[in-house]
Amino acid sequence: MSYQPGRHFLQIPGPTNVPDRVLRAMDMPTTDHRGPEFAGLTHEILDGLKKVFKTTADVIVYPASGTGAWEAALVNTLSPGDRILMFETGQFATLWRGIATELGLEVEFVPGDWRHGVDPAGVEARLKADSKGEIKAVAVVHNETSTGVTSRIGRIREAIDRAGHEALLLVDVISSLGSIDYRHDEWGVDVTVAGSQKGLMLPPGLGFNAISARALAAAEKSTLPAAYWRWQPMLDNNARGYFPYTPATNLLYALREALRMLDEEGLDNVFARHRRHGEATRRAVRAWGLEVLCLQAEEYSDALTAVLLPEGQDADRLREIILERFNMSLGTGLGKLQGRVFRIGHLGDFNDLMLAGTLCGVEMGLAAAGIPFTRGGVAAALEYLAAES
Numbered sequence: 050m051s052y053q054p055g056r057h058f059l060q061i062p063g064p065t066n067v068p069d070r071v072l073r074a075m076d077m078p079t080t081d082h083r084g085p086e087f088a089g090l091t092h093e094i095l096d097g098l099k100k101v102f103k104t105t106a107d108v109i110v111y112p113a114s115g116t117g118a119w120e121a122a123l124v125n126t127l128s129p130g131d132r133i134l135m136f137e138t139g140q141f142a143t144l145w146r147g148i149a150t151e152l153g154l155e156v157e158f159v160p161g162d163w164r165h166g167v168d169p170a171g172v173e174a175r176l177k178a179d180s181k182g183e184i185k186a187v188a189v190v191h192n193e194t195s196t197g198v199t200s201r202i203g204r205i206r207e208a209i210d211r212a213g214h215e216a217l218l219l220v221d222v223i224s225s226l227g228s229i230d231y232r233h234d235e236w237g238v239d240v241t242v243a244g245s246q247k248g249l250m251l252p253p254g255l256g257f258n259a260i261s262a263r264a265l266a267a268a269e270k271s272t273l274p275a276a277y278w279r280w281q282p283m284l285d286n287n288a289r290g291y292f293p294y295t296p297a298t299n300l301l302y303a304l305r306e307a308l309r310m311l312d313e314e315g316l317d318n319v320f321a322r323h324r325r326h327g328e329a330t331r332r333a334v335r336a337w338g339l340e341v342l343c344l345q346a347e348e349y350s351d352a353l354t355a356v357l358l359p360e361g362q363d364a365d366r367l368r369e370i371i372l373e374r375f376n377m378s379l380g381t382g383l384g385k386l387q388g389r390v391f392r393i394g395h396l397g398d399f400n401d402l403m404l405a406g407t408l409c410g411v412e413m414g415l416a417a418a419g420i421p422f423t424r425g426g427v428a429a430a431l432e433y434l435a436a437e438s
């Protein structure tokens with residue numbers, strides 16, 4: 050490959066573009082993570098994270114990808130053979146199910162069509178039928194990154210309450226935290242699982258668990274084998290400003306900066322920005338005569354849009370052409386959607402002109418790939434952005 054001038058457009062739905070301010074913040078000498086200054090950094094980060102998760106409870110920061118944080122949520126709260134209710138909303142829900150199964154949990158996996166989120170009425174009915182309380186946890190992916198469908202966690206909480214069921218609620222917000230409104234405390238979530246590389250605008254490498262008092266109590270009884278992922282040593286060390294093992298020090302500098310940036314913009318403004326970009330993108334897709342994969346308007350994802358191509362068209366070929374011709378990466382179709390959809394990431398450090406450039410790249414790519422479509426998607430998006438500024 051020869052040099053490609055200009056910035057690469059990284060429009061996959063995570064990892065997202067890392068702002069220059071965050072890159073500069075990481076560009077620091079490695080520090081003594083047991084030294085006197087480190088505690089100040091830890092405390093600032095742990096306080097800042099609470100605001101983003103909307104919780105007063107503890108948030109654990111692991112040097113790990115999101116997959117590690119998934120595992121941590123399970124091994125701290127459950128015991129071998131425990132029944133867990135999970136939902137086939139897409140590829141990431143399927144992967145989380147795989148981990149639960151490997152850990153020796155009894156997974157009840159509710160089938161789905163990868164075009165809808167979790168149905169709150171279905172949750173209520175299933176839990177009401179569980180009169181013996183065999184289901185110990187309900188696990189939901191908030192924003193299914195493989196499909197661009199956002200499940201309604203508040204409604205799912207209400208469904209659990211209506212059923213009067215004691216199951217823990219575990220929620221994956223890996224591609225929604227810092228992009229789509231999320232409320233750990235208000236929605237009574239017991240473990241929220243997150244990662245650094247999406248709405249938090251950081252490189253990959255940090256995983257998070259926000260934990261409720263009920264989850265902490267469950268951790269005392271849980272007998273799944275765990276060592277690295279155990280919450281208690283982390284909480285004991287964090288209270289003094291330290292970690293039980295070497296943290297990802299430079300990523301923590303980055304996290305401190307990203308939290309300051311989210312605070313400066315204001316979380317409500319961050320969510321409104323994502324909402325606006327999500328709607329503009331969907332208008333572009335419809336104007337092109339293509340289909341948004343998500344079928345239910347109230348479940349549209351404001352972090353990414355999965356676009357379904359007409360039968361017989363290869364979405365990966367389109368992505369290759371766009372990468373080669375316009376130096377832009379789009380998300381591939383995952384699992385059973387491979388080749389059928391491409392995904393436009395519009396989350397993280399992102400603005401109107403970046404969206405305009407992204408949509409221009411898609412529109413030019415559709416033409417270059419010879420895919421039947423109607424021109425005018427970019428114009429439809431710009432019209433909306435101008436009217437909603």
Ligand SMILES: Cc1ncc(COP(=O)(O)O)c(C=O)c1O
Pocket residue numbers: 063114115116117141190192193194195221222223224244253
């Ligand atoms: C919703 C969701 N859950 C889990 C994961 C897995 O996270 P990681 O790849 O960081 O292990 C991802 C990754 O994209 C994701 O989008």
